[in-house]
Amino acid sequence: MKTSLVNIQKIKIITSMVLVGILFWACENQPAKPKTISSSQKTAVITMPDFNADSAYVYVEAQVAFGPRVPGTEAHQACANWLIKKLESFGGNVTVQDFKTRVYTGKIYSGKNIIASFNPEAKKRIMLSAHWDSRPYADYDADEANHRKPIDGANDGASGVGVLLEMARLFQQQNPTVGVDIFFWDLEDYGEHRDDMGSHENSWGLGSQYWSKNPHKPGYRAAYGILLDMVGAANPTFYREYYSNMYASSVVDKVWRIAESLGYQNYFINQAEGVVMDDHYYINTIAGIPTIDIIHYNPANKNGFFAQWHTQGDNMEIIDKSTLEMVGKVVTKVVYHE
Ligand code: AHN
Ligand code: ZN
Numbered sequence: 001m002k003t004s005l006v007n008i009q010k011i012k013i014i015t016s017m018v019l020v021g022i023l024f025w026a027c028e029n030q031p032a033k034p035k036t037i038s039s040s041q042k043t044a045v046i047t048m049p050d051f052n053a054d055s056a057y058v059y060v061e062a063q064v065a066f067g068p069r070v071p072g073t074e075a076h077q078a079c080a081n082w083l084i085k086k087l088e089s090f091g092g093n094v095t096v097q098d099f100k101t102r103v104y105t106g107k108i109y110s111g112k113n114i115i116a117s118f119n120p121e122a123k124k125r126i127m128l129s130a131h132w133d134s135r136p137y138a139d140y141d142a143d144e145a146n147h148r149k150p151i152d153g154a155n156d157g158a159s160g161v162g163v164l165l166e167m168a169r170l171f172q173q174q175n176p177t178v179g180v181d182i183f184f185w186d187l188e189d190y191g192e193h194r195d196d197m198g199s200h201e202n203s204w205g206l207g208s209q210y211w212s213k214n215p216h217k218p219g220y221r222a223a224y225g226i227l228l229d230m231v232g233a234a235n236p237t238f239y240r241e242y243y244s245n246m247y248a249s250s251v252v253d254k255v256w257r258i259a260e261s262l263g264y265q266n267y268f269i270n271q272a273e274g275v276v277m278d279d280h281y282y283i284n285t286i287a288g289i290p291t292i293d294i295i296h297y298n299p300a301n302k303n304g305f306f307a308q309w310h311t312q313g314d315n316m317e318i319i320d321k322s323t324l325e326m327v328g329k330v331v332t333k334v335v336y337h338e
Helices: 002-028 039-045 053-065 074-089 154-173 206-213 242-261 279-287 321-336
Strands: 093-102 108-118 125-131 179-185 224-229 238-240 268-272 291-295
Touching: 053 074, 053 154, 053 321, 074 093, 074 108, 074 154, 093 206, 108 154, 108 206, 125 154, 125 206, 125 279, 125 321, 154 179, 154 224, 154 321, 179 206, 206 279, 224 242, 224 279, 224 321, 238 242, 242 268, 242 279, 242 291, 242 321, 279 291, 291 321
Parallel strands: 125 179, 125 224, 224 291, 238 268
Antiparallel strands: 093 108, 108 179
8 A cells, every 4th residue: 555655646746857857858849930921921020121202202302403304404304313322322333324216296306215214133023103204284274374384393203203212212221022113204285285286106105115015134134013193183083094994904803902901092093094005014015024004193183284384384393292291101001011
């Protein structure tokens, strides 16, 4: 009896020691992180730098301060130099594509497409673009005396460039996994004057037409492209534009879904509306890169766009930081989630 009791005690002690040992062993061998994580967990761990709308606003302001960036003017040249310096200061690998092109009047102008590569070695690339020139005519101004005067193009031109410059600053803070190429197109807005309507085809997007036929790097490819145009006025309405839907509907899906995830579904309206001959048309049809246009379209306006489109009212007064922020945050999330 006595011996067996002692033995039971011994067995109990040994058993608990073994159990404690197993516990220690199990803890030590616990993997730090599960090997496979679900896509929802994956989303949670993605970090990205914060898009700063004040910074984007300052970049819009700086462009407008040069005066209208009309091809052939000093302001145009000075702004080009500033854009190149700015992109280089953010660590971009900058290529300037100089070209000559004939505008619808028959006159030949020199233009510059300004291209900055980030992560140049990455195979998968995203193309982000906006036009940097401004229109020589306020041909939709209420005052007919302004119809041959140039515009500031704060929204029509400078806003998209401002958003992309801020993104370039972010790329320097945190390198995205994918490669990103920022394109600033020249001579987008030298299209036919309102009074000559209908007689000249392909008079818009001359810089993107040139690049699409003569890419800066032979065989250049990107998985897809996003064009920003008129992304700075208050209460914008961004619809699923016709050519974007036609050539890159999955990209529209992706971008509008991300906009919704950020609570912007009242601005990024998930409906087809508008047919716009913009730079993305040529990138899609000539270069064959599926590209969408995020453009402020308003079917309630006679001209189809924001109220001050191609008027002298397209100046800094109509630039709304919250619109720059919304578009900036959407496109930033798109890039860092690739
Ligand atoms: C037309 O509607 C003809 N063109 C729109 C492209 C554009 C002009 N983007 C900015 N200004
Ligand atoms: Zn325009």
